Amino acid sequence: MTKKQVDIQRLEELDKKHFLHPTTSIKEQQEAGPAFIFQTGKGIYLEDMKGTTLIDGMSSLWNVNVGHGREELADAAKEQMAKLAFTSCFSTFSNEPAILLAKKITDLAPAPLTAVFFTSGGSEANDTAYKLARHYWLLKGQPERKKIISRTKSYHGVSMGATSATGLQGFREFTKSLAPDFHFVDHFDTGALRRLIEAEGPETIAAIIAEPVQGAGGVHVAPKDYFKEVKDICTQYGILLITDEVITGFGRTGKWFGMEHYGVIPDMMCFAKGITSGYVQLGGVMISEQIHNDLKELSSGTLLHGYTYSGHAMACAVGLKNIELIEKENLVENARARGEQLLKSLEWIKSERKIVSAVRGLGLMAALDFVDQNQQPFQPPVSPFIFKEAAKLGLICRAVTLNAQDTIVLAPPLIISKEETEKIIHILKEAIKTVELNYYN
Known part of the structure; x- marks a missing residue:
């Protein structure tokens, strides 16, 4: 073997011995x-140590919005680290990048979302929103308002609170010891939502949390008037609306934030992922001016919630540069245009391949569902086979099999070109064709 082959083999053994992977089959x-040990990335492409090049059709974890290998972000990190990498933001301490990023985000967000609490990622952002909502009601003299309503097929993270709010049953079954006061309702049924509120008692509900487009749950796009009805229900019963824009924020759906498609402004908006395009860990929660004013007026002591890296100077500097790139390169509009192209092409695949039963998407989030020749679910699901075949052909996508789904999901970087989108479609079509012929005919 060559030295490189020896090095790769050594890393593979070290991986198996020492690296407990997230969201991975331990047995596999x-x-x-490791299926791939990636070492370089450029644009929409990743290359592993063996020289295999793949299209990153998932933006890794829905987050590499501006693509891989952006030296501008590396330079921003280096420049800030050389001046001040980190300092605490507890006890009113602050730093320039955190202040400027908070201002920039609220400028981009729909009014009246005017204040930002920073976290290290999406799970922390969602946990923060639940805690802030409950704390808010304590200050308002309504301590019984502590229940959080979530939806089926939702995903809100893997910290304890975020797991407890996740509607994908498999994540909650990972540990049977969940946080209390989380309730679930069918993801698009506002009648069921109203009935649940009435059954539990409106005076006990702190907030409703919802993704504008359910990402990890299979890219489920809400019906046109769904969120307007949800907002009306929240207003009627005095319940806070929290939107989880961890995936959908910062251009992913063809608008800066997913809720803009529905004309609804939440009381709190969680974000992460695309804020730095994954180059450094950062997340947060935006709150409305009304909530911020109430917190300022009613609080008498310390806000006893904060993470070590809340307002991390280097992370915020990268966030500012990342947003600058999104604006400069018109990536929100590109996500809209390429998303339309992607969805149209997936419909063409559906017309060509009989096992594709449905196609859906918004911006650069898209999904295909599969059924067998009798229009029944495949046993076992077909999407993992398609995922593996696509990888052989040079495309990373994602298979979703939780909640009895059989779905392939795509979410490429927002920098993707028309020609690169066509490459994704070609590879995916060939992968589906191969699996259809080899496994199910």
Whole structure:
């Protein structure tokens, strides 16, 4: 073997022995080792140590919005780290990048979302929103308002609170010890939502949390008037509306934030992922001016909630540069245009391949569902086979099989070109064709 082959083999063994992977089959990792050990990325492409190049059709974890290998972000990080990498933001301490990023985000967000609490990622952002909502009602003299309503097929993260709010049953079954006061309702049924509120008692509900487009749950796009009805229900019963824009924020759907498609402004908006395009960990919660004013007026002591890296100077500097790139390169509009192209092409695949039962998407979030020749679910699901075949052909996508779904999901970087979108469609079509012929005919 060459030295490089020896090095790769050594890393594979070290991976199996020492690296407990997130959201991975432990058995598969131990038997097969890492599928890829990536070492470089450029644009929409990733290359592993063996020289294999793949299109990153998922923006890694829905987050590499401006693509891989952006030296501008590396330079921003280096410049800020050389001046001040980190300092605490507790006890009114602050730093320039955190202040400027908070202002920039609220300028981009729909009014009246005017204040930002920074976290290190999406799970922390959602947990923060639940805690702020409950704290808000304590200050308002309504301590019984502590229940959070979430939806089926939702995903809000894997910290304890975020897991407890996640509607994908498998994540909640990972540990049977969940946080209390989380309730679930069918993801698009406002009648069921109203009935649940009435059954639990409106005076006990702190907030409703919802993704504008359900991402990890299979890219489920809300019906046209769904969120307007949800907002009306929240207003009627005095309940806060929290939107989880961890995936949909910063251009992913063809607008800066997903809720803009529905003309609804939440009381709190969680964000992460695209804020730095994954180059550094950062997330947060925006709150409305009314909530911020109430917190200022009613609070008498310390806000006893904060993460070590809340307002991390270097992370915020990268966030500012990332937003600058999104604006400069008109990536929100590109996400809209390429998303329309992607959805139209997926409809064409549906017309060509009989196992594709449905196609849906918004901006650069898209999904295909699969059924067998009798229009029944495949047993076992077909999407993992398509995922593996697509990887062989040079495309990273995602298979969703939770909640009895059989779905392939795509979410490429917002920098993707028309020609690169066509490459994704070609590879995916060939992968589906191969699986359809080899496995199910």
